[in-house]
Every structure is written in C-alpha cells, then in structure tokens.
Amino acid sequence: MSVSIPPATIRPTGRVAACAKDVAAQQHLELAIRRNGYESIAVSSLEELRALLMSENIAAAVIDEPESIEEIERLDTEMRRADRPTQFILLPSIGHRINVPRSVSCDVVEPPLTPERIGHSLFSAVGRAQLISENLELKQKLEGRMFDGLVGNSQQTRELRNQIHTAAEHDQPILVTGEAGCGKSEAARAIHLTRSGPTQPLLTIRCSLLTSAAIEKELFGDEESDGRFASAADGTLVFEDIEALTIPLQVQIAEVIRNSAYRRGETYIPLRARIIATTTTNLRQLCTEAKFDTRLLNLIERNTIQVASLRSRVEDLPALAEHFVQQCCVREGQHLRRLSDAALSRLESHNWPGNVRELENVINRCCSLAGDTVITAEEIQPWLEQSEESTESPGLTLKEMERKLIEATFNRFGGNRELTAKALQIGIRTLSGKLREYGYPPRGGPGSNRKQQRAA
Known part of the structure; x- marks a missing residue:
C-alpha cells in the first residue's frame, strides 16, 4: 500500500517577540514560539515592545492579555509609518473578547492557547511580514532607481523621498535647505524628474557665481535670445544659493512668482516653469537683517524640504x-x-x-x-x-x-x-x-x- 506524503511546506523565517507581564506567561509563550521553529525574544510591557520593534527586525509580536486595543492600534500605526513589517498576535484572557478594527494587522487566538494554535497564527503572521519586507525592499530599489542621487535607506532619506513625492503633486515653488554638499541639487533634480520627467528641461542658475546683470540677462533674455524663464517652460528652473541674489533681483523674482508671469519688453508672458530654490543659510534671519526680501521668502518657504547632513x-x-x-x-x-x-x-x-x-x-x-x-x-x-x-x-x-x-x-x-x-x-x-x-x-x-x- 502506497503512503501519500503531504507536500513540503517552506516555513517563513523571522524573529518573534513575546510580550507578557508575568514571567511564567513569557516563558510559556517563548516555549511555544521556539517549538514552532522561530527565534524568540521576551519583553514585559508595550513600551519595551515598542522600543524593540523600532530598533530591531521583528516579524511578529505575540501579546498576552492586552489591556487596550487602542494601544495596539496606535502601535500598529507607528510600525506602518516606520515601514516596519511586524504583525501582531493577540491572546485574550479567558472570557474576554477582543474586537479588532480592520485597519490593524493582527490575529486573535482564542483559548485554549496550545502551541499548535499559536503556531498556526505564527505561520500566517510571519509569512505576511516576510511578504511585506520583500515589497518594501522592492519599493526601495525602485525608488533608488528613480532617485539615483538619493541613495540610502535611513529614516531621513525615506522621509526625503516621501517629501519629494508630495512636492511633485503640485507646481508651487519649493525651497530646499541643508548644509553644503548634503544633496540639495539631487533633491531638486528628483522633484523635477518625478513631476516633469526626463524629457522636460531642468535649468540651473548658480546665483553665487554670476553678477546681477548676468543673472538678469540669463533669466529674462534679450532681443537675440530667450531667457531661462522661457527655456525652462514645462520644466524646472533651479536657483542655486538663492541668498546670493541682490535685493532688486529678489524683488523681481517675487513679482514673477506672485503674478505667474514675467515681463519681456512691453509683453507679459505666462510663467510655465517650476521654481525651486536652494540655500545653506537661514533666510528668515537674513530677512531680519534686511539682506533678503521678505516677500520672496514668504512665497518660496511655504513648501520647504530639509536635506539631512x-x-x-x-x-x-x-x-x-x-x-x-x-x-x-x-x-x-x-x-x-x-x-x-x-x-x-x-x-x-x-x-x-x-x-x-x-x-x-x-x-x-x-x-x-x-x-x-x-x-x-x-x-x-x-x-x-x-x-x-x-x-x-x-x-x-x-x-x-x-x-x-x-x-x-x-x-x-x-x-x-x-x-x-x-x-x-x-x-x-x-x-x-x-x-x-x-x-x-x-x-x-x-x-x-x-x-x-x-x-x-
């Protein structure tokens, strides 16, 4: 007689946290976790669990007799915002029912709490966490290709990418701030590529390298050639080190932004270029010293992106x-x-x-x-x-x-x-x-x- 052998199952791998106030309950949970083939780590409170989840890669957290589903909901929200894949498994006390909102990524295991029942939930939870991790990794790789100059996966870099996506949803002026060499130009380029794509013009005015007369000619053009305002139409015009502009030029640019048009001769031409300004200085402080036009700052600082050192x-x-x-x-x-x-x-x-x-x-x-x-x-x-x-x-x-x-x-x-x-x-x-x-x-x-x- 032939014996049918069930198909092999690939067990997802990952670390699992056991959260319980009672030491005996911790030991019981850790034993159940290890019996199901997962590495375990114990904590005694949600505060300890939160610190652990933010500092280490934890696939699932088993929480014994949670006091408040609202606290679990807040913890779950924090994990999603931080791009953490952790899934939650709740173990209610006998006679107590937990109603979990659909927005929370967790399972509820009702008594009796046998290793087999906990193991079944662990298999599903760790598997989901593994899929989420793979999706996050793929997303980061795709973002890395789109923002090839903004390499890295730190919290600051992820937040910067999110800000760039938000900035790409509108055409308002953007102010990009940060220390010299931190990547402000790359951030401006990423905003342009996300909003306008590689086929549209990306032009830069290096304000610290040109005289006032040269910059004015570059921007507005003359009888023989178009200026940057015209050449950057449907694309982006970047003012690098905008604090280096003279006050009269700052006033002119503020007028162009406010009116969404620039003057050439006796004709007003609609402004079709996205304006991005970069700076390493505190422009608000310069305004108090009468070294920067307050009207221009009020127009460009409404959408500010800070690039971390x-x-x-x-x-x-x-x-x-x-x-x-x-x-x-x-x-x-x-x-x-x-x-x-x-x-x-x-x-x-x-x-x-x-x-x-x-x-x-x-x-x-x-x-x-x-x-x-x-x-x-x-x-x-x-x-x-x-x-x-x-x-x-x-x-x-x-x-x-x-x-x-x-x-x-x-x-x-x-x-x-x-x-x-x-x-x-x-x-x-x-x-x-x-x-x-x-x-x-x-x-x-x-x-x-x-x-x-x-x-x-």
Missing part, C-alpha cells in the same frame, strides 16, 4: 560609498571594485563636514588609480587626511591625485621602495622615476627615504 544619517554611508565606487569604476573603465569592511569602518568614523560631496570626492580620488578588487582602509586614509585638512575639498588633477597616493604609500612603508611598488602594483623603476620627479634623491643616496622640503 551625512553625519546625521551615517547608515546611508555604505550604500553611498559603494554607489560612488561603481560610478567611478565605470567612468574610468576599471574592473568593478568594492570597499573592505575596514575601509567602510574608517569612512564611518569620519565626521564628513563636507557631507555627500566630500564622500564622493574621497571615493573618486581613491579610485583614480587602478588597484586590487577590494579597496582597503590604507588606500582610503590619505584622502581622508587631505579632506580633514580642508573642508572645502578642492578638486585635484589626476597627476596631483597620483602624487598624493604615491607619497602617502611611500611614507607608510617607511621609504621602502620595494614594498611601496608592490602595494601600488607598479614597477620599481616606475616608482623611482616618480619619486625623482617629486624631488626625492636617487635610490640609495643620502636622504633617499625622506621627502625633501620644497621651497616655499
């Missing part, structure tokens, strides 16, 4: 660093490289006063010379030292980058040319030629292992 979202750094490494390798035609764990740790320990732009500069300089597949902390260190010397992170030529790396490696190996050449993966004769070019004495000569002081 890199040091306040360090959890984004690994993804950003790998993103810049891949970009540089493709641009330089190198084989794909990656950062070692030690290199990432060294990057994470840096304060990043120049924010994302500084990180990109450091990665580009490190990757400018071909090396091993794995980028080490030793390769990163010279560029971080230079970055620490100057928060401005000035651009270097490829030749200057090469010299910086060679000299830093040479000093790290105490002037040993063989070890230096091996680390740089270049020939000893090539290294000696480079050192001679930099002013080092010939190999074996007096002071050959010391850098000569260059004349001031």
Whole structure:
C-alpha cells in the first residue's frame, strides 16, 4: 500500500517577540514560539515592545492579555509609518473578547492557547511580514532607481523621498535647505524628474557665481535670445544659493512668482516653469537683517524640504560609498571594485563636514588609480587626511591625485621602495622615476627615504 506524503511546506523565517507581564506567561509563550521553529525574544510591557520593534527586525509580536486595543492600534500605526513589517498576535484572557478594527494587522487566538494554535497564527503572521519586507525592499530599489542621487535607506532619506513625492503633486515653488554638499541639487533634480520627467528641461542658475546683470540677462533674455524663464517652460528652473541674489533681483523674482508671469519688453508672458530654490543659510534671519526680501521668502518657504547632513544619517554611508565606487569604476573603465569592511569602518568614523560631496570626492580620488578588487582602509586614509585638512575639498588633477597616493604609500612603508611598488602594483623603476620627479634623491643616496622640503 502506497503512503501519500503531504507536500513540503517552506516555513517563513523571522524573529518573534513575546510580550507578557508575568514571567511564567513569557516563558510559556517563548516555549511555544521556539517549538514552532522561530527565534524568540521576551519583553514585559508595550513600551519595551515598542522600543524593540523600532530598533530591531521583528516579524511578529505575540501579546498576552492586552489591556487596550487602542494601544495596539496606535502601535500598529507607528510600525506602518516606520515601514516596519511586524504583525501582531493577540491572546485574550479567558472570557474576554477582543474586537479588532480592520485597519490593524493582527490575529486573535482564542483559548485554549496550545502551541499548535499559536503556531498556526505564527505561520500566517510571519509569512505576511516576510511578504511585506520583500515589497518594501522592492519599493526601495525602485525608488533608488528613480532617485539615483538619493541613495540610502535611513529614516531621513525615506522621509526625503516621501517629501519629494508630495512636492511633485503640485507646481508651487519649493525651497530646499541643508548644509553644503548634503544633496540639495539631487533633491531638486528628483522633484523635477518625478513631476516633469526626463524629457522636460531642468535649468540651473548658480546665483553665487554670476553678477546681477548676468543673472538678469540669463533669466529674462534679450532681443537675440530667450531667457531661462522661457527655456525652462514645462520644466524646472533651479536657483542655486538663492541668498546670493541682490535685493532688486529678489524683488523681481517675487513679482514673477506672485503674478505667474514675467515681463519681456512691453509683453507679459505666462510663467510655465517650476521654481525651486536652494540655500545653506537661514533666510528668515537674513530677512531680519534686511539682506533678503521678505516677500520672496514668504512665497518660496511655504513648501520647504530639509536635506539631512551625512553625519546625521551615517547608515546611508555604505550604500553611498559603494554607489560612488561603481560610478567611478565605470567612468574610468576599471574592473568593478568594492570597499573592505575596514575601509567602510574608517569612512564611518569620519565626521564628513563636507557631507555627500566630500564622500564622493574621497571615493573618486581613491579610485583614480587602478588597484586590487577590494579597496582597503590604507588606500582610503590619505584622502581622508587631505579632506580633514580642508573642508572645502578642492578638486585635484589626476597627476596631483597620483602624487598624493604615491607619497602617502611611500611614507607608510617607511621609504621602502620595494614594498611601496608592490602595494601600488607598479614597477620599481616606475616608482623611482616618480619619486625623482617629486624631488626625492636617487635610490640609495643620502636622504633617499625622506621627502625633501620644497621651497616655499
């Protein structure tokens, strides 16, 4: 007689929290959870459970004899807002019935509370959590493709993406604020792409680099050419560092925004461009000092987006660093490289006063010379030292980058040319030629292992 074997079931995996005030009840729940093949962790109150769910990845939470369904509803709402997949399983006391609103993601297991009944609910709850996690991951990947300059999955970056989606639903002016190098231009670009798409114009006026007369001509045009207000029609016009505009120009722009039209000669032309302004300063403070037009600020600050500094979202750094490494390798035609764990740790320990732009500069300089597949902390260190010397992170030529790396490696190996050449993966004769070019004495000569002081 043949025996039918039920089809194998793939059990979803995940950690499960057991919430109960009584220690014996905690132990009973943890035993039931472990018997069903899940890792368990116990807490004694909803406050402890909330802290656990916000800090760790928990697939399901089993709550023994909840006192208030309203508290569970609030906790569930917090988890959804934070993009947490946690599902809730409620175990009412004997004789007590729980009416769960449809908006709450939870199951109710009625007595008797056997491991089998709890296990059945756990299987469903952990499975749902796993599906939600996969959907969230897919959503983040899709958003990452749409906002390729806003890499990362920190809470601040997710909120920024949500703000960008909201800003894309209307055509009102947007003010993007934040420290230098934090990604304000990328945020403006993302708003444009989400609202207008890649086929419409995205034009930028760098207010700090042009004179007042040049900016006025750029905006309004002349008899020979259209201005940016016209050229950016159906697209976006970005005023970068808007605080650098003169007060008369600020007044003119405020009039254009208020009237949704600009004047060219004797004709008023409808404004069809979305206005986005970026700044690193407190514009309200500038208004009190009579250095910024209050009417213009009142028009652009109604929809303000704050871009967080890199040091306040360090959890984004690994993804950003790998993103810049891949970009540089493709641009330089190198084989794909990656950062070692030690290199990432060294990057994470840096304060990043120049924010994302500084990180990109450091990665580009490190990757400018071909090396091993794995980028080490030793390769990163010279560029971080230079970055620490100057928060401005000035651009270097490829030749200057090469010299910086060679000299830093040479000093790290105490002037040993063989070890230096091996680390740089270049020939000893090539290294000696480079050192001679930099002013080092010939190999074996007096002071050959010391850098000569260059004349001031």
